[in-house]
Amino acid sequence: MRVAATLLFCLMLAPVLAGEPLALRDMGSFHIGGRVVEISGRPVQEIVRVPGGPPSRLDPNGRFQVEQMYVQYFLPQNRRGKYPLLLWHGGGLTGASFETTPDGREGWLNMFIRKGWDVYISDAVERGRSGFAGPDIWKGEPVFLNAADPFERFRIGTGQGSYDPDPAKRHVLSGNQFPVEAYDQFMKQVVPRWLSTDDAIVAAYTELVDKVCPCVILFHSQGGAFGFKVAQARPDKVKAIVAVESAGAGQIDRAGALKGTPVLMLFGDNIDKDARWTAYHKTDLDYATAVRATGGSVDVIELPDQGIKGNSHMVIMDRNNAQIADIIQKWLASKGLVD
């Protein structure tokens, strides 16, 4: 009895100590959603799947499972978050963007587990472990990002032309918080994406919400275009939203759906130096105004206004990502979502 009590005490204690072990009551994964598509009329092939191995039949006809979504979950022993916390990544990325940072520091996954949240990380439909469908099923080709693209678009470099193959010759925004020495490592986690799959992505996220919520959703960048839409469709299940540099907001004429869902919008630095982020920022703030007009609550944190300078679009992996996670945790606590 005494051993059991001691064990319980220790396991409860572990996650709250910084740098201490992560004690999980469970972890695992599942795939959710998707649909089955029938293909017919194509010739059957014979392929060799492993060099030197026996040939086998490959039938490109039949029933294909597509548009499902991969979800990995980590449930801390000492749960403090009132609801599960869902982390939805940005465009051209997977859930891995919340894991270890490109320069090897802890990402928000570990941090929010340590803060006591049941964390669910997903790879949006067609990204990462969710798999992707063939050209018979999805329109268009996937989009591949070259090494210059995120550097110039994510407010790491000074804009178009700021990237150079030689790291020493790259033009970095002054005081930037992105770990630029690991930029090439960051590019290894960038994956292709389609421009025609938004409805499928929203459908799978909606199924996830139906399965694991009530919850808090934290989304980054493109994740916001999906996140606000899903939250508007399931406002009773989304107890709070943390929109980190959301590239897109909800529909203005449906803003009232979120009147009971507290929202935090958080932005990095140098927004005004980039026309695209200026546009997204305005879209988000216009939506915030519309939600507030219906009686909802939207808090906006512009990090530079708090004296926190130099954050890129990749706030989640910037050098001060722990500081930003603390700010988010404090906000969540202020909304009564942390026990």
Added chain:
Amino acid sequence: MRVAATLLFCLMLAPVLAGEPLALRDMGSFHIGGRVVEISGRPVQEIVRVPGGPPSRLDPNGRFQVEQMYVQYFLPQNRRGKYPLLLWHGGGLTGASFETTPDGREGWLNMFIRKGWDVYISDAVERGRSGFAGPDIWKGEPVFLNAADPFERFRIGTGQGSYDPDPAKRHVLSGNQFPVEAYDQFMKQVVPRWLSTDDAIVAAYTELVDKVCPCVILFHSQGGAFGFKVAQARPDKVKAIVAVESAGAGQIDRAGALKGTPVLMLFGDNIDKDARWTAYHKTDLDYATAVRATGGSVDVIELPDQGIKGNSHMVIMDRNNAQIADIIQKWLASKGLVD
């Protein structure tokens, strides 16, 4: 002092108790390997990345990072395995195949963490979170598996024609251990793969071995075609091999490379009912004979010979996967690899 000692005691105790929390001293991920490819001469496009958002430039020219590999690691507090344990998945799958089973039971990832191994799970190049390259870079189209394909080829069903869209009409091998009621769920974790990327996959796995080994490698199915090749190239770094239904072996004329690396080959049931598995089985056993002829040690476990019947090709997620993990752990302990 007493609290610290108690804490240490508890954290050491936790992983050895079945069903107890997983206590990790760390977890995280990284991408390794790959190369940069330059593309030129294609027209620059303008795209809208988020519906309603501002347009932006997409340059299909420039430097593209390709052929890197995603690796996720879980390091238990109470480490008992002498070396890290690398889990390499099979064809058309990702590292997720070692996580929760399609019917919701624990997979080998959790089991081997609980047994005290530092576990590294990877998604082979072009699968899952490793991302994939465009048609300018890789030859051929990816291969997509229809719902019938694994059912008929993985010794779940009785062979070609045994799959039916209606689960009630599927012809399952008698006494099969695969959780057939979750077969459609299993298909959600199947991803496309290319037939032209083997060298890139081997290169990334070799870099992983150079980074985290000495180690033990456990591979499944297609993972064996890569695993034996990598082990032959880095025999000093691979302290043991567990080949689970390996679809391919090493080169016979280089078998001597493994004379100092103990190998376990493990096979499920009904091999002789399928011409392809009969062929792979023979390839593996011929290689075992060659390794032994150079003084090496290869143990072969045919599960049916031990009275364990009905295992499909997907041993790692069959109903008795915990029993099989225990058999592997016992073998690893017999080789002095468990403290």
